[in-house]
Amino acid sequence: MVPWTLPFERARAQPSGRKSEPRGIATSEHCIESVTLTGGTGATEDRPVLARVLSAALLGVEAVLVRVEVDVASGLPAFTTVGLPDSAVRESRERVRTAIRNAGFAFPSDRITVNLAPADLRKEGASFDLPIALGILAATGPLKPRHEPFAVVGELALDGQIQPVRGTLAVTLACRKRGIGTLLVPAGNRAEAAAVSGVRAIGASTLGEAVGLLNGDVDEQPWPAPPTAETATDEIDFLDVRGQLHAKRALEIAAAGAHNVLLLGPPGGGKTMLARRLTTILPSLTADEAIEVSTIWSVAGLLPSGGALVRSRPFRAPHHTISGPGLVGGGGPPHAGEVTLAHLGVLFLDELPEFPQHVLESLRQPLEDGRVTIARASGVSDFPARFQLVGAANPCRRGCASLDLCVCTAAERSRYLGRLSRPLLDRIDLHVELPALSHAELGVLPGEASAAVRQRVQTARERQRARLRGLKIRVNAELSARQVRRFCSVPREAERLLAAAMTRLGLSARGHDRVLKVARTIADLEGAETISVEHCAEALQYRGLDRRWRA
Numbered sequence: 001m002v003p004w005t006l007p008f009e010r011a012r013a014q015p016s017g018r019k020s021e022p023r024g025i026a027t028s029e030h031c032i033e034s035v036t037l038t039g040g041t042g043a044t045e046d047r048p049v050l051a052r053v054l055s056a057a058l059l060g061v062e063a064v065l066v067r068v069e070v071d072v073a074s075g076l077p078a079f080t081t082v083g084l085p086d087s088a089v090r091e092s093r094e095r096v097r098t099a100i101r102n103a104g105f106a107f108p109s110d111r112i113t114v115n116l117a118p119a120d121l122r123k124e125g126a127s128f129d130l131p132i133a134l135g136i137l138a139a140t141g142p143l144k145p146r147h148e149p150f151a152v153v154g155e156l157a158l159d160g161q162i163q164p165v166r167g168t169l170a171v172t173l174a175c176r177k178r179g180i181g182t183l184l185v186p187a188g189n190r191a192e193a194a195a196v197s198g199v200r201a202i203g204a205s206t207l208g209e210a211v212g213l214l215n216g217d218v219d220e221q222p223w224p225a226p227p228t229a230e231t232a233t234d235e236i237d238f239l240d241v242r243g244q245l246h247a248k249r250a251l252e253i254a255a256a257g258a259h260n261v262l263l264l265g266p267p268g269g270g271k272t273m274l275a276r277r278l279t280t281i282l283p284s285l286t287a288d289e290a291i292e293v294s295t296i297w298s299v300a301g302l303l304p305s306g307g308a309l310v311r312s313r314p315f316r317a318p319h320h321t322i323s324g325p326g327l328v329g330g331g332g333p334p335h336a337g338e339v340t341l342a343h344l345g346v347l348f349l350d351e352l353p354e355f356p357q358h359v360l361e362s363l364r365q366p367l368e369d370g371r372v373t374i375a376r377a378s379g380v381s382d383f384p385a386r387f388q389l390v391g392a393a394n395p396c397r398r399g400c401a402s403l404d405l406c407v408c409t410a411a412e413r414s415r416y417l418g419r420l421s422r423p424l425l426d427r428i429d430l431h432v433e434l435p436a437l438s439h440a441e442l443g444v445l446p447g448e449a450s451a452a453v454r455q456r457v458q459t460a461r462e463r464q465r466a467r468l469r470g471l472k473i474r475v476n477a478e479l480s481a482r483q484v485r486r487f488c489s490v491p492r493e494a495e496r497l498l499a500a501a502m503t504r505l506g507l508s509a510r511g512h513d514r515v516l517k518v519a520r521t522i523a524d525l526e527g528a529e530t531i532s533v534e535h536c537a538e539a540l541q542y543r544g545l546d547r548r549w550r551a
């Protein structure tokens with residue numbers, strides 16, 4: 001805790017004409033983690049007043065603490081904001097001025113300077129309204145000094161109401177990391193902030209209430225228990241899909257080992273229906289994973305109102321007209337793309353060959369590294385993007401019912417699927433062909449429910465976790481080339497089978513490793529410790545399509 005006296009004394013010691021210069025104030029760098037909120041009786045000729053409030057700016061999907069310094073000095077009425085504010089932050093002075101008056105406080109007719117430090121970090125959005133307003137109220141008197149560290153975020157409406165802001169969860173995590181025990185947030189974001197243990201979240205709905213709560217004049221109203229697990233997405237189930245046993249088996253393998261899948265089949269064959277149901281057979285999110293996903297969604301402003309956390313795995317299905325930055329993230333300041341919103345969930349790209357080539361190629365980094373790095377002049381942002389890719393494609397541009405019925409020429413077919421580059425296909429472990437359903441198949445009884453499949457997937461994942469204990473990875477799909485040799489040894493006959501397949505299918509070395517990973521997952525689903533010839537043979541079935549269709 002750094003007492004407020006240092007900058008106060010500095011300012012007082014300076015000649016009266018220079019006391020409000022931000023340069024003189026910004027010297028107290030050591031205060032960034034502590035909160036020094038100070039009030040006085042108001043600015044007079046010989047008592048300039050300065051207050052500091054902690055807030056936070058968003059950088060990628062994380063929050064960085066920002067010190068909001070407010071100096072109220074005598075002089076011609078003016079209100080200046082410095083420290084790389086964007087236009088929303090600069091406009092905040094109009095909201096702050098009106099909100100303070102409408103909340104029943106006096107607005108000083110003095111010279112007000114607001115500095116947002118560190119100055120080299122770009123501040124965007126309206127979440128600095130509330131800390132700036134509280135800083136002014138601290139400098140002019142209504143808000144009493146506090147001595148324990150706390151931080152504030154919130155947007156102000158003109159009537160003094162506090163509006164919810166994006167990224168509250170990220171701010172709360174930043175507070176916990178930096179040892180800030182209390183966080184004042186808009187009432188609409190309170191449930192979100194309360195989900196993080198170790199930080200006391202105070203929710204306020206008006207500026208007046210915020211001042212009352214901080215001064216200890218008002219008791220915090222009891223909040224309803226945070227919303228519990230959402231089950232809204234459980235309306236879809238594997239039971240709904242008739243037939244397609246081969247594809248369902250492939251999705252079960254994909255779920256068990258977190259493998260990427262390409263579904264290849266005529267229109268109307270149920271590709272989208274199957275892809276949507278992949279999330280229902282994946283293991284549920286752990287508590288930590290739910291926070292991780294919710295933080296991303298909170299920063300993107302996608303959390304439902306009321307602040308319920310994301311409890312089910314995300315499913316994102318962007319249209320093929322999406323831009324590169326829309327898919328992998330970008331822009332300035334950088335924002336998360338669909339791959340990041342699909343983090344720990346499923347990214348479904350329907351009509352994969354229709355996506356522009358450069359957009360598909362931009363998927364290679366996130367598929368390989370599980371993250372996206374965006375470099376800008378203002379700095380580097382890192383976005384998590386560990387998702388499972390499900391691509392779907394018609395076998396040909398006309399969408400013929402099957403290979404036998406296809407009226408397209410071989411050249412046309414090869415041109416169409418040829419838009420999927422070899423490096424991209426190599427990153428997709430399972431290529432699954434979905435035949436058009438015959439009338440007889442449509443009559444078959446529905447198969448298993450998602451819950452039963454998920455149980456097997458869960459067991460297979462536990463086997464993998466036990467085997468990979470001590471390593472940074474948890475699933476077979478993430479095995480490196482060296483780890484494949486260590487964990488996926490196969491009997492001699494299987495070795496011969498694979499060698500023959502490499503020649504026949506033109507498998508690359510990476511494709512060969514993919515087969516072994518899938519074989520490992522099939523063995524895990526069966527509860528087998530060693531990979532057998534049968535496991536390899538089944539895994540090979542999921543590699544043949546590109547060769548057959550593109551020949």
Ligand SMILES: [Zn+2]
Nearest residue numbers: 396400406408
């Ligand atoms: Zn065709």
